[in-house]
Amino acid sequence: MKTILGRELPDYIEGYGEVTPFQGAFKDARIKTRVAVKLTSVNPSDQKVLANLEEAFDKLNLKDGMTISFHHHLRNGDHVLNMVVEGLAKRGLKDLTIAASSIFPIHEPLVAHIENGVVTGLVSNYISGPVAEAVSKGKLKKPALMQTHGGRSRAIESGDLHIDVAFLAAPTADTYGNINGVHGKAACGTLGYALSDAEFADQTVAITDNLVPFPACPIQVSQVFVDYVVQIDSIGDPAGIVSGTTKMTKDAVALIIAKRAAEVIKASGLVKDGMSFQTGAGGTSLAVAAELQEIMQREGVVGSFASGGITGPLVEMLEAGLFKTLFDVQCFDLEAIDSYRSNATHQAMSASMYGNPHTKGAVVNCLDIMILGATEIDTNFNVNVTTGSNGVIIGGSGGHSDTAAGAKLSIVVTNLIKARLPIIKDQVTTITTPGESIDVVVTERGIAVNPRRVDLIEKLRMTNLPLVTIEALKIMAEKITGIPKDVPTLEKIVAVVEYRDGSVIDVVRQIK
Amino acid sequence: MKTILGRELPDYIEGYGEVTPFQGAFKDARIKTRVAVKLTSVNPSDQKVLANLEEAFDKLNLKDGMTISFHHHLRNGDHVLNMVVEGLAKRGLKDLTIAASSIFPIHEPLVAHIENGVVTGLVSNYISGPVAEAVSKGKLKKPALMQTHGGRSRAIESGDLHIDVAFLAAPTADTYGNINGVHGKAACGTLGYALSDAEFADQTVAITDNLVPFPACPIQVSQVFVDYVVQIDSIGDPAGIVSGTTKMTKDAVALIIAKRAAEVIKASGLVKDGMSFQTGAGGTSLAVAAELQEIMQREGVVGSFASGGITGPLVEMLEAGLFKTLFDVQCFDLEAIDSYRSNATHQAMSASMYGNPHTKGAVVNCLDIMILGATEIDTNFNVNVTTGSNGVIIGGSGGHSDTAAGAKLSIVVTNLIKARLPIIKDQVTTITTPGESIDVVVTERGIAVNPRRVDLIEKLRMTNLPLVTIEALKIMAEKITGIPKDVPTLEKIVAVVEYRDGSVIDVVRQIK
Secondary structure (H helix, E strand, O other): OEOOOOOEOOOEEOOOEEOOEOOOOOOOOOEEEEOOEEEEOOOOOOOOEEOOHHHHHHHOOOOOOOEEEEOOOOHHHEOHHHHHHHHHHHOOOOOEEEEEOOEOHHHOHHHHHHHOOOEEEEEEOOEOOHHHHHHHOOOOOOOEEEOEHHHHHHHHHHOOOOOOEEEEEEOEEEOOOOEEOOOOOOOOOOOHHHHHHHHHOOEEEEEEOOEEOOOOOOOOEOHHHOOEEEEOOOOEOHHHHOOOOOOOOOOHHHHHHHHHHHHHHHHHOOOOOOOEEEEOOOHHHHHHHHHHHHHHHHHOOOEEEEEEEEOHHHHHHHHOOOEEEEEEEEEOOHHHHHHHHHOOOEEEOOHHHHHOOOOOOOHHHHOOEEEEOOOEEEOOOOEEOOEOOOOOEOOOOEOHHHHHHHOOEEEEEOOOEEOOEEOEEOOOOOOOEOHHHOOEEEEOOEEEEOOOOHHHHHHHHOOOOOEEOHHHHHHHHHHHHOOOOOOOEEEEEEEEEEOOOOOEEEEEEEEO | OEOOOOOEOOOEEOOOEEOOEOOOOOOOOOEEEEOOEEEEOOOOOOOOEEOOHHHHHHHOOOOOOOEEEEOOOOHHHEOHHHHHHHHHHHOOOOOEEEEEOOEOHHHOHHHHHHHOOOEEEEEEOOEOOHHHHHHHOOOOOOOEEEOEHHHHHHHHHHOOOOOOEEEEEEOEEEOOOOEEOOOOOOOOOOOOOOHHHHHHOOEEEEEEOOEEOOOOOOOOEOHHHOOEEEEOOOOEOHHHHOOOOOOOOOOHHHHHHHHHHHHHHHHHOOOOOOOEEEEOOOHHHHHHHHHHHHHHHHHOOOEEEEEEEEOHHHHHHHHOOOEEEEEEEEEOOHHHHHHHHHOOOEEEOOHHHHHOOOOOOOHHHHOOEEEEOOOEEEOOOOEEOOEOOOOOEOOOOEOHHHHHHHOOEEEEEOOOEEOOEEOEEOOOOOOOEOHHHOOEEEEOOEEEEOOOOHHHHHHHHOOOOOEEOHHHHHHHHHHHHOOOOOOOEEEEEEEEEEOOOOOEEEEEEEEO
């Protein structure tokens, strides 16, 4: 069985199930179902606050084989996932599936639970650090399921990913389960990745280190979705939650790339009133935002929105009147948290509203310009952000495929060579995002436009920008680095990479 | 078949179905299901804005027998319901069920469509004016289904009330279907009654007279629930939407009642930090709020929240620091709209979060004190706010049963005699709210406490308040008015009164 991109896939993967191969970004659309949800209604005399996590475990009717979920707003400062899994392991539970929207180095203790069979399944949009290495080495019993941010919401809301218990790290929770992320010592801002979990899990437990009297204000996750509230000492380490001030790059090559990307945007004709923009929090991406800011100011353009994980530089653009509003699924720094707390035009969005392809229209659908990164790009513009060139898992789509699919202009900004390896290859190690969603690749040595975008090629030909074919870029890089050898892998599939619609776009095999 | 309150009900009602008789306020609780929803996913190239209502009708795959829904935030200024039904009638559709959260005198044109068979079903929480009279006279083919505000959300979310198309009057909508009620010439504030409709209808159409570029800010109903957007000239008449400044009564008797109600509240021990309070927008109810305000200020008490339909006086209490936050399902006046627009502690709630008994805890569950009205009360404290003493429908529960069930202290404030008729009777014409939810009846001639509330009776005995039995109140009234004759009705059931859990608490029969 082959995907439309030519990847060979088995028709059945043990521990995953039947495979629907990827057939194109919008092939699986139209009539969809939001799944039914069972819930236990709460009467006026019922209390939700429990004495501790153990009491919650007692109430939850826990069983081997359950799927438990976590959001990743506390990022590399998260204490909740480790604490819950440790507690469940002590109770002798086995064969758990962890559905965590992302996994970071702080989740290293999970490796031991993977090795001892407490955890046998993992569903995530982004996996980095020791857990990623353990998965790559084949330690997890079932293949990890790697989704996109929008695809995770789709899977939860459609019933493809059934969550038995959602454990919600709550920077602030009141006694009736209303949650916000803007107050408390572990404040993280918006809670976009927690909402589908709260709404669709069989049971939802809020775990907080800032229990406040009813009602919390503001309310980001409503009491109507929360069964129990547990107070603990600390849900997370603020130092790991926010990265402080996000800074753009000072690297000269990266700045050239950013400048060229901004020129591409300008030449595309999309810089006009009502424009919308998203970028990641990486140094080069933020440098593109800075370049774009200059252009918008010079031309007096007022955009409609910037979106995504929000950083200080985007907050500044909002405050400077360059965008009318922000759509924020996740605050990346303190500036973003402060802004979301105090500025009503800094609006939150759920992961579903952000990128779920099977709603009545996600925000990514309204996006003009998207700036993306890449670990590898092939000559069909397919992008890998899932594995390194050595085959080890280093991340995953996050919102990469979602935004690339939705945006009118998706630009990958990257150095042509990284760590002495060429970025552009005949075949990427793992396909994360299909080439049909990528319009332009901007490097320091030239700009390649996807041949599908004839309109854009014509516009860019009117400029002095150094247009080249992607094949030419590949050859340029290989002249310097040589042609890298293919990374040999074992047969065992250690991760299934799902496209946002739930089809399988690729698999990751065990490293040697 | 009998309800627990002794009302005789048929076990099957033509046009309604099988009857589950009411068995107690919290008998039908615990494991519940939120129903699955079918939706048509929207791709980036799809447009939602249609040229006019006719184009929407073309797209909607309309059929005889469909259920179409409307919210009532535009109250007696609403243009949308009449316009849509008129348009559907012109297309020759028949046998429609109108699920409107409330019906007002402005909806008089519906009577003609009831008479000619375009509309054969009606589901509503409150029906007043010509439509109520038409229903009472037996003109509607099927019995009207009268629900509570929370019960309507329950019915929609459980699948008991399936909506084919929700037509959402939108004071402001953007081109991708995001809606708010705070901007536009028909601004009405919060949109609490529109949310379950938008989320659970097969198809949702936003109808606006203020179409703005994407994205609207703030967003109260999300784009992910809206299929189409239609712009029309006017969705409503502002004069009918808000009542201007809500004023408390100046009637001397009503002021005495209010003062006594406040003394009951004080004596109950509930006036303390963290207290919560709700009252209707009637003159006497607002006078209770004014009395309570004085007590709270004198004693330095800071409450947690006030809730419900919000009026200027409650906004003043918020701004004076007497409550930390408001929960607003519906703004009753311009002060409330302004406050909701600008004050983050003035929080919106959906009708489901407000009163749906089958969620993980509605706001009514957290309510300490509720001030209610009554058309009739029986000696078992059952309350009628559905029909007048002549048997004609004059309203319905709205949030009456929801708040009474949830609040720790539910107080009915009423004159003992209205329009020369006694309020307290052996049997009320229609039971809207069960007596088990009513704690106290305060009249100008005495205060009756529900015998179930032994604790409260003991507290009130320590005061000088004029405690009497409800039977004594009845006799006092009848001494003045005489014993009113029972209103004779025909056999035909014209309305089924559902309790908030979906059981049938009473029926309304055709007037002679």
